[in-house]
Amino acid sequence: MPVISMFYGIIIRMQSEHGGKHHVPHIHVICGDDESVFSLEGEQLEGKIPAAKKKLVEAWIEIHKEDLQANWRLLDEGEQFFKIDPLK
Structure with missing residues (x-):
């Protein structure tokens, strides 16, 4: 899955998933041992990451x-x- 950005210990990945389980455009967010999925509208669809992250x-x-x-x-x-540029 391609890495599209990294910042503050956060890795952002994206891949197209035809017929995937999320059914909406989304990103995968990895932060240490935690992983979460967010829609491109900013809604957390799955998983968990620390609140500040x-x-x-x-x-x-x-x-x-x-x-x-x-x-x-x-x-x-x-x-x-x-x-995509990281958060600065």
């Missing part, structure tokens, strides 16, 4: 919503994804 991810999603949607379309069409 969750707030950072939610802010990053809001800032990069258009880039995330573009990456989802690219991956869905089998095209090359692009990296």
Whole structure:
């Protein structure tokens, strides 16, 4: 699963999942031993991460919503994804 961004000990991954279990465009967030799934609208769909890290991810999603949607379309069409700037 491609890594599209990393910041503050958080790894963001994305892959297109035709018929996947989440049924919406989403990202996978890894933070240490914790993992969570967020929709591109910022809703936590599954898993858990520390509350402070969750707030950072939610802010990053809001800032990069258009880039995330573009990456989802690219991956869905089998095209090359692009990296998204980390939260600074």
